[in-house]
Amino acid sequence: MSKFVILENVADERGESNAKVARTLVRLGCDLYLHLDESKGLRTCEVQYEVLGEGWSETNIVTPGYFPLLPESTTEAIKRISNNNFSIEGLIFVNKFEDGKTFKLKFFKDDSSVSIVAKNSDVDLLPPPFEISDRTCVNVPYPARKK
Numbered sequence: 054m055s056k057f058v059i060l061e062n063v064a065d066e067r068g069e070s071n072a073k074v075a076r077t078l079v080r081l082g083c084d085l086y087l088h089l090d091e092s093k094g095l096r097t098c099e100v101q102y103e104v105l106g107e108g109w110s111e112t113n114i115v116t117p118g119y120f121p122l123l124p125e126s127t128t129e130a131i132k133r134i135s136n137n138n139f140s141i142e143g144l145i146f147v148n149k150f151e152d153g154k155t156f157k158l159k160f161f162k163d164d165s166s167v168s169i170v171a172k173n174s175d176v177d178l179l180p181p182p183f184e185i186s187d188r189t190c191v192n193v194p195y196p197a198r199k200k
Contacts, residue, residue: 057170067182072135083175101157120146
């Protein structure tokens with residue numbers, strides 16, 4: 054069993070929007086990840102490595118796996134999801150290699166084989182979904198204030 058779950062599946066199971074689930078996870082201090090599935094081998098991305106400078110260059114070093122989104126990309130992903138835009142183009146994620154080197158990567162075009170996921174252990178932290186009962190709610194106005 055994978056230790057990650059697709060964000061859309063969590064939202065469907067809870068009867069909530071994808072954006073609401075994502076925002077709640079982030080508010081709880083959880084990370085969102087990109088899952089690059091095994092349908093492709095190496096993927097072409099742009100890479101930024103501090104030693105090489107601030108510029109971005111094209112690379113084919115990204116293998117299938119789970120990669121954390123940077124905080125600013127998490128915010129951008131939530132904005133997109135709330136508008137039913139599931140594009141991963143331009144979202145920056147991190148790839149840490151066994152030798153300790155860290156690269157920032159981003160896709161310069163959309164890839165439908167990539168999904169946004171969260172850790173199962175983080176999803177377990179979500180509060181129970183809000184349930185609407187069958188009862189009718191009646192708003193009772195407050196009495197007017199006397200001056």
